[in-house]
Amino acid sequence: MSVDRPGVRIAVLGGFGLWVGGEPVAVPGGSERVLAFVALRCRAAVPRHLIAGTLWPEASERRAHADLRAALARSGAGRPALEITPAEVRLAPGTTVDLHHARRTAQRLLDPAGPHRLPEVPLDAVLALSTDLLPGWYEDWALAEAEEWRQLRLHALETLAARLGAARRCAEAVTAAQAAVHAEPLRESAQTCLVRAHLADGNPSEALNAFTRYARRLHEELGLEPTERLHRLAAGDVRPARAPSASRGGHAGVTRRREEW
Template sequence: MGAVTVRLFGRLDICCGDKPAGTLNARRARELFCYLVLHRHQPQHREMLADLLWEDASPEQARKYLRQALWQIQSALHPNVDANGPQPLEADAEWIQLNGCPELDVDVTRFEDNARSCHGIPGPQLDDAARQRLEEAVRLYRGDLLEGWFQDWCLFERERLQSDFLDALEKLVCCCEARHDTEGGLAHAKRMLAVDPAREQAHCHIMRLHLLAGNRTQALREFQRCERVLMQELGVKPSRQTRALYESIRDGRIDDPLSERESIVLAGGSSGTSHDLLPTLAELLERARHLFMCIETRLRNDNAAAEAARGKSE
């Protein structure tokens, strides 16, 4: 008896033991299985699932296809699950739910469990155990959720998990800064930029980390890179806060970027001297306008890709 290993980050990969899950070759059965995995914390109504996955079929046909897909999922899981232990798939006349069990190993489940365990802990306050859990979480994130899938429900979950991934990296970078771990902090900050090149805070982290490492020239170059990317991606200039950090580094006014003043700003707190580093309301509104434009363009592209994918499948 081997575990059922499910990898949802990146390209979908489902293995039973050391072999691919042969009975889950059907596209809709895989889609149903992935949906149940991602919504494992609450039961799903049969009618809703049938309408979601087989919207073009009649209600009777959709229910039939749902039963067939459930049978395929059960056939894949049954040989690999202890018959006397908890069963991963629970189904009755109206509700369906996929529960966790020792034989079901899902990367998204482990990612969320590790990230959730550190919820509410600021990055600089992470202890060794919490930092290790977040390191494991970001290691599991080998790519965006279900790459190549364009269903609406998948796009929503992809954005949610990507946001959690960036939040985990943000905490790790702050932890590394607090511990003067420049190598680890730079690695995590660069992963943030690989996902979101216009994430201004990540550029600020890299500037501070280079300064911590004694590389003032690289810190200044990072600001120039930030300035260029923000203009290309969003059509905006760096915020007053980012520019103030750059000018402090350029003029040699700070040797330790985690001085009291910088630490307050980094932590999101307030003081009598930090208000001048905050972006103005006009700057924030301009950034928001450009951000919404980018989101609108991305949604149009995603919808066009989804329509193209549906056309090919039909």
């Protein structure tokens, strides 16, 4: 006999949140951590010893298991989100997690064997890929998951920006590239996407401004300079070799070459 469960939604992007039956639910900190840890494992069953050892690494094994039992017992209204057995914990059927949808969006964009279609609503995809995972959580497991997500979404945003630019949807390409730059301002591949998007949109001054801001920050924070390739791109010269001639102005030829995304 099946048991009807209220709809349960867990958020880990932008901070932890839990909704049951459409209503927000507050749970104690220890229960939050268990829910978040299990939610990050998608639908896989998570052994109780793994949860206990990861969330309470300084405690003895016996103490860590006792803390896990207490956290599960205190989860209260959050219990419908989980299926709990003596050996493992997993998400209950029907429980949704915002990260799972965002990951699928990123993976579809990056799949080399995929159809390379644009998302139906590109700006919704940009929004899904623009949010940090559990900001303010500084435990090792949370930081590792956050970094893995950051790398995935940066690559996906850059891919989306390039695909939008190639489709001549330049305003959306700029938005996607700006999201990548906001996530990691010192990442040259993200800055390159932004410069390309501005050039494709016919705005060489915006491209140069973006490049100048990046070059200044890169020098101030790391003592580094942008690559010669990005220098040439920002100046409107996308060719792989030969420096621009003195007779050609800083942005000469941009109108023609901006067609070459």
